[in-house]
Amino acid sequence: MSLKPLEKKVRRFLASITEVQLVFINTLNMDSALVLLARDRDYGVCTINPTIGLISAKNYNDANDALLSARMTACGLIDLIQWSNREIATRRFRAESGTPAVAPGIHHLPP
Numbered sequence: 001m002s003l004k005p006l007e008k009k010v011r012r013f014l015a016s017i018t019e020v021q022l023v024f025i026n027t028l029n030m031d032s033a034l035v036l037l038a039r040d041r042d043y044g045v046c047t048i049n050p051t052i053g054l055i056s057a058k059n060y061n062d063a064n065d066a067l068l069s070a071r072m073t074a075c076g077l078i079d080l081i082q083w084s085n086r087e088i089a090t091r092r093f094r095a096e097s098g099t100p101a102v103a104p105g106i107h108h109l110p111p
Contacts, residue, residue: 006033009050017074026097036093037081043089044081045096048072055080060092 007025010033014022023043024036032049046057053072058065060082070076084092 006030006050010035010048013048013050013072017077019074019078024093026093028097034093034097036089037077038086039078039083041085042083043086044083045089045092046077046081047096057081058092058096 004027006027010025011022014020014035014037019039021038022035023038026034028034028047031051032047034045034047037044037046044057046055048055050072054069055072055077056067056069057080059068068080070080083089
């Protein structure tokens with residue numbers, strides 16, 4: 001299976017951050033991908049745009065789901081994401097992606 005250039009960039013960036021593991025990735029367009037990440041027992045969702053070096057995520061504490069953004073760095077990623085349990089993060093990922101997730105050997109999100 002050949003990875004798309006965007007997915008390669010996102011995976012390479014995330015592989016450089018030892019604190020997080022990629023759980024699922026979903027390409028949104030040619031410039032950005034939605035990811036579900038794990039950190040210890042916490043999970044979080046964000047969009048990564050390597051083309052402009054930006055990470056964004058919804059602010060779930062805001063009634064209007066305001067968008068938060070940070071530079072595409074390890075600190076930016078860790079500080080930006082609103083970490084939660086797997087169930088909540090999976091629900092958020094599904095809502096934001098609108099399509100099934102793709103992961104090596106897994107073709108759908110678990111229930």
